[in-house]
Amino acid sequence: MFKETIALVTGAASGIGLEIARQFVEEGATVVGVDWNEENLQATDESLGDRFIARLCDVRKADQIRDLCKYIGDEFGRLDVLVNNAGTGILQDPEEIGEMEFLFNYDILLKGPVLLVKDLAPMLRKSANPSVINMASVAARINAAKHVLYATAKAALERYTQHLTRDLPGIRFNCILPGVIETPLLNNYGEENVPAILELVAGRVPCGRAGKAEDIANCVLFLCSDKATYINGASIVIDGGLMQAGDFGL
Ligand SMILES: NC(=O)c1ccc[n+]([C@@H]2O[C@H](COP(=O)([O-])OP(=O)(O)OC[C@H]3O[C@@H](n4cnc5c(N)ncnc54)[C@H](O)[C@@H]3O)[C@@H](O)[C@H]2O)c1
Structure with missing residues (x-):
């Protein structure tokens, strides 16, 4: 289905982004996979084959994003899919937040996507x-201890997505809101705590388990396909029912 597709996936060297890249490659797409983790990116490059093109880039850095977008323009002349997936966060109490923590969270989770859309919109317009x-x-949408910066940056990203549908007609913008997904990101809570978190989540989520990267990637590929050309400005919660059942428990 994606044989002619050129896709750019950020955070492609781990977890959800890696699975999105893997599925696109499997379906015939050419994937430019971006990450700031050189070692994991190299391993991904080796495992996904010729249609995966690894590009080292820190999405907080405007100059690195400009270079990446110039590469896409020079190499392909257009872009069909942009997945702004790169993410992590520093978790902190509101009274302990400094400028460094604020900028770290917001630069990765909001500034990166904003700059990528700005620089890539002309190339996206060339796609069918x-x-x-x-x-x-x-x-x-829901509160958890020490998540205030991460949560507000993600809320801003959701509103940003909705706003873009108005400002940049002709390009479809959709947002995914994952629940608790079993990826290396959970190590941010302490690697030793992950098994207990997964058990707790399995008890709270109506589907009876934490999510897997493919639960998210399956939806991304659908949203980018020609079966979803009227889905625009949507926010899709993929959490096994967690949000309806209560809070994170974290
Ligand atoms: N795992 C979850 O439970 C969960 C839940 C909700 C949302 N998310 C979101 O899903 C996305 C993917 O997370 P994941 O769970 O796959 O995590 P992950 O840690 O497995 O993968 C994230 C990838 O992003 C990369 N990255 C981080 N900052 C970057 C930067 N500045 N520049 C380039 N690359 C950068 C990391 O190196 C890593 O390879 C993130 O945006 C995360 O906030 C995850």
Whole structure:
């Protein structure tokens, strides 16, 4: 289905982004996979084959984003899919937040996507079915201890996505809000705590388990496909029912 597709996936060297890249490659797309983790990116490059093109880039850095976008323009002349997926966060109490923590969270989770859309919009307009997916989080809607910066940056990303549908007609913008997904990101809570978190989540989520990267990637590929050309400005919660059942428990 994606044989002619050129896709750019950020945070492609781990977890959800890696699975999105893997599925696009499997379906015939050419994927430019971006990450700031050189070692994991190299391993991804080796495992996904010729149609995966690894590009080292820190999405907080405007100059690196400009270079990346110039590469896309020079190499392909257009872009069909942009997945703004790169993410992590520093978790902190509101009274302990400094400028460094604020900028770290907001630069990765909001500034990166904003700059990528700005620089890539002309190339997306050259596609027959241009699609942008922004990876937010259920944290945008529900509260958890020490998540205030991460949550508000993700909430801003969701609103940004909606706003873009008005400002940049002709390109589809959709947002995904994952619940608790089993990826290396959970190590931010302490690697030793992950098994207990997964058990707790399995008890709270109506579907009876934490999510898997493919639960998210399956939806991304659908949203970017020619079966979803009227889905625009949507926010899709993929959390096994967690949000309806209560809070994170975290
Ligand atoms: N795992 C979850 O439970 C969960 C829940 C909700 C939302 N999300 C979101 O999904 C996205 C993917 O997360 P994941 O769970 O796959 O995490 P992950 O840690 O497995 O992968 C994230 C990737 O992003 C990369 N990255 C981080 N900052 C970057 C930067 N500045 N520049 C380039 N690359 C950068 C990391 O190196 C890593 O490879 C994130 O935006 C995350 O906030 C995850």
